[in-house]
Amino acid sequence: MSDAQLDLRIPIDGEDSIIAARQRARQLAQSLGFGALDQSRIATAVSELARNVVRYATDGKGEALIRPLPEGKGGLEVVVSDAGPGIADVDQALGDGFTSGRGLGMGLPGTRRLMDEMEIDSGPGRGTIVTIRKWRR
Amino acid sequence: MARVPIIRVGDILLATIQEDLHDSDALAMQEALTTQLERTGARGVLLDFTTVQTVDSFLGRMLNDVVAAIRLLGATTVVVGIQPAVAVTLVELGLELKGIQTALDAERGMRLLGMGIDTNRRHR
Numbered sequence: 001m002s003d004a005q006l007d008l009r010i011p012i013d014g015e016d017s018i019i020a021a022r023q024r025a026r027q028l029a030q031s032l033g034f035g036a037l038d039q040s041r042i043a044t045a046v047s048e049l050a051r052n053v054v055r056y057a058t059d060g061k062g063e064a065l066i067r068p069l070p071e072g073k074g075g076l077e078v079v080v081s082d083a084g085p086g087i088a089d090v091d092q093a094l095g096d097g098f099t100s101g102r103g104l105g106m107g108l109p110g111t112r113r114l115m116d117e118m119e120i121d122s123g124p125g126r127g128t129i130v131t132i133r134k135w136r137r
Numbered sequence: 138m139a140r141v142p143i144i145r146v147g148d149i150l151l152a153t154i155q156e157d158l159h160d161s162d163a164l165a166m167q168e169a170l171t172t173q174l175e176r177t178g179a180r181g182v183l184l185d186f187t188t189v190q191t192v193d194s195f196l197g198r199m200l201n202d203v204v205a206a207i208r209l210l211g212a213t214t215v216v217v218g219i220q221p222a223v224a225v226t227l228v229e230l231g232l233e234l235k236g237i238q239t240a241l242d243a244e245r246g247m248r249l250l251g252m253g254i255d256t257n258r259r260h261r
Contacts, residue, residue, distance in 0.1 A: 015159055015160045015161065016159070018160075019157050019159065022191055022193075023157065026190070026191075036220075036221075036222040037221075037222040037225055037226070039190075039222070040190065040191065040220075040222035040223055040225070040226045041222075041226050041229070043190065043191045044191055044192070044193050044226050044230060047191055047193035047195075048193055048194060048230075051193065051194075051195060107194060109231070110194060110229070110230035110231045110232070111230075113229045113230065113231070114226065114229050114230060
């Protein structure tokens with residue numbers, strides 16, 4: 001089980017929180033022994049997901065939960081959630097080139113490539129929960 | 138306080154991108170660079186990314202935009218100092234920044250812009 005004391009909950013509510021979330025994720029990654037490249041991958045993935053919340057969620061608000069994973073050699077998990085409009089077609093959103101807003105359409109597929117695991121729980125009208133994980137090798 | 142200091146060195150504008158640039162700072166930099174290009178007639182822009190640890194798709198897109206705007210103003214941009222981890226992350230993210238000239242460090246970037254630091258300095 002994850003040590004709840006190490007869990008970080010960061011409210012996502014604007015541009016400053018995008019930077020705060022990715023900085024905290026990077027700090028945790030560093031303290032868990034991830035190298036510079038994985039720190040960069042994790043921070044960038046968190047930045048993409050937090051930005052999606054600011055851009056698409058209702059009022060641009062949500063939350064990032066950042067926590068260590070004890071299994072195996074250890075890892076890091078980030079759960080970014082919002083109560084926004086949700087994603088109607090998750091498979092389509094994961095295809096390169098898809099975008100519903102002003103962007104390059106690489107947010108979700110790009111984020112998946114940076115991480116070891118990514119799960120999306122979403123649907124029209126019920127918000128979005130994106131869980132990403134990176135494991136130490 | 139300006140988060141993106143821009144200094145002029147001969148015919149080149151040198152902008153140092155700070156770590157964890159805010160979205161609004163990125164947009165302000167775009168405006169400041171194009172304004173200063175027009176005012177100074179500089180023909181090259183060196184964007185120094187040495188201290189930048191995270192480049193996400195927003196900053197990458199902004200970089201594409203600013204380089205395109207600078208090109209329309211008749212100047213050339215060279216991006217220097219991208220950290221190895223940032224370079225790999227950008228490629229995996231799908232942002233290869235094609236069409237953007239890069240150099241390992243500022244000195245090589247200046248040379249690419251036709252401005253050696255010690256010699257061959259050109260005058261307008």
